Amino acid sequence: xxxxxxxxxxxxxxxxxxxxxxxxxxxxxxxxxxxxxxxxxxxxxxxxxxxxxxxxxxxxxxxxxxxxxxxxxxxxxxxxxxxxxxxxxxxxxxxxxxxxxx
Numbered sequence: 001x002x003x004x005x006x007x008x009x010x011x012x013x014x015x016x017x018x019x020x021x022x023x024x025x026x027x028x029x030x031x032x033x034x035x036x037x038x039x040x041x042x043x044x045x046x047x048x049x050x051x052x053x054x055x056x057x058x059x060x061x062x063x064x065x066x067x068x069x070x071x072x073x074x075x076x077x078x079x080x081x082x083x084x085x086x087x088x089x090x091x092x093x094x095x096x097x098x099x100x101x102x
Contacts, residue, residue: 034051058093
């Protein structure tokens with residue numbers, strides 16, 4: 001029997017795979033959290049912060065430098081309170097310096 005292989009859209013593949021669907025959901029949740037806090041961040045820092053993974057109630061923010069990390073660590077209690085107030089519960093926010101390499 002000969003199999004025919006054909007391409008399917010990424011969205012369809014995600015919907016048909018429980019693993020990919022869970023991953024897509026986590027990415028969406030993390031991105032929504034970042035959007036919720038962006039207005040609280042100083043404008044010069046916004047481009048230096050990326051949404052990271054959510055694991056066991058802990059959300060990770062990926063930042064471009066130690067200076068940005070230090071500032072965000074000072075803001076973490078306010079960011080966490082803001083998210084919890086909006087119903088996006090997180091037990092902790094972790095800041096990780098992440099060097100972007102292209």
